[in-house]
Amino acid sequence: MGFFTRLITTSLVFLGYAQFFPNMFHLSGLGVAVLAALVLSILNALVKPILTIFSLPLLLITFGLFSFVINAIILQLTSFIIGDSSFGFSNFGSSLLLAVVLTIVYSVVNDYFERRKNLENIR
Numbered sequence: 001m002g003f004f005t006r007l008i009t010t011s012l013v014f015l016g017y018a019q020f021f022p023n024m025f026h027l028s029g030l031g032v033a034v035l036a037a038l039v040l041s042i043l044n045a046l047v048k049p050i051l052t053i054f055s056l057p058l059l060l061i062t063f064g065l066f067s068f069v070i071n072a073i074i075l076q077l078t079s080f081i082i083g084d085s086s087f088g089f090s091n092f093g094s095s096l097l098l099a100v101v102l103t104i105v106y107s108v109v110n111d112y113f114e115r116r117k118n119l120e121n122i123r
Contacts, residue, residue: 001110003041010037013105014087017098024094028086036087040078048074071099 001009011033018027027033051070052059058066072095079088079095089095 001106001113005109005113006106007034007037007041009105009109010040010102013098013102017101021094021097024090025098026084026086026088026090032082032086036078036082039081040074043074043077043081047077068096068099068103071102072096075099 011030014027014033014036015030018025018033027036048070051073052067055066055070072092075095075098076089076092089098
């Protein structure tokens with residue numbers, strides 16, 4: 001999955017999550033969703049590897065499930081950078097739920113593009 005596909009997917013997930021869980025997540029609009037997706041991708045590239053290295057023992061003990069907590073921390077950091085009034089969570093649990101939802105959606109979209117790529121290679 002390319003960068004722009006991931007950016008669009010993340011923005012759409014943010015918009016959908018804000019509609020389904022309005023008491024848990026606040027998003028002020030489409031522009032903020034795209035900006036938040038961009039900030040999230042930058043944080044995933046710069047901060048997430050550092051957090052992953054520092055939390056390696058916890059990742060090993062939990063068989064990788066602690067990565068959801070790392071993703072939720074990155075989402076909370078994104079909320080802090082964008083501003084809680086435009087992009088905010090009611091609590092840590094709501095950012096943890098969004099981390100799980102993003103992982104599932106990324107998995108489905110990535111699988112779609114992999115299958116499409118494999119079909120093109122067969123032709």
